[in-house]
Amino acid sequence: MTEKTDSKKVLVLLGSPRKKGNSTTLAKKIIEGAKAAGATVEQIYLHGQDIAPCNACYACQKPDSKGCAIDDDMQPIYQKLLTADAWVFASPVYWFTMSAQTKLCIDRCFALLAFGKDVFVGKRIAIAMSYGDADPFASGCVNALRTFQDVFRYVGAKMVGMVYGSAEAPGEIESNHSLMEQAEALGQKLVKS
């Protein structure tokens, strides 16, 4: 018997400035898996988007808020986040945690609560990370993974899986065949009910 798959919507947020970098390469494998399982996928390169840091105005947390008060490129991303069933965050390790591009986006997700207290509940999450050090602890990758886990546990989203590995030059991670297979399998798992 084949496993049931729905046509789920996946939004992929790419947090490296390198368009052919290692975290993006991992994310592309997740995308391949998700598409093979019947999902529709949209990807956004966060680098180059006009996304300001959260200014802590708390407009998004007020009763009857219409969302984030900052009018920048996060506004269309909010709509895509709300309608997607699954989110993929891909990031390099920068200074022992996720990239600034990724963290800006995560901080601004605070404003999603303006659209309902349950907006995160049931969202399916996959994480892809790459780092230069040989070890996920020494590299600081675990700090970022822990942050993602804490954030998504706190808001009631479902962490489906995380793939991460060591590489330096853009795309070098592709030679890690078992990791590539894990990433593809994660893409499938992300969209299977």
Ligand SMILES: Cc1cc2nc3c(=O)[nH]c(=O)nc-3n(C[C@H](O)[C@H](O)[C@H](O)COP(=O)(O)O)c2cc1C
């Ligand atoms: C500003 C900067 C900071 C970095 N900091 C770390 C670090 O703290 N730990 C680490 O292992 N690698 C670090 N690296 C290396 C990258 O994480 C590594 O090259 C990674 O594969 C890049 O991913 P990307 O190709 O997706 O951009 C850093 C690279 C840059 C440019």
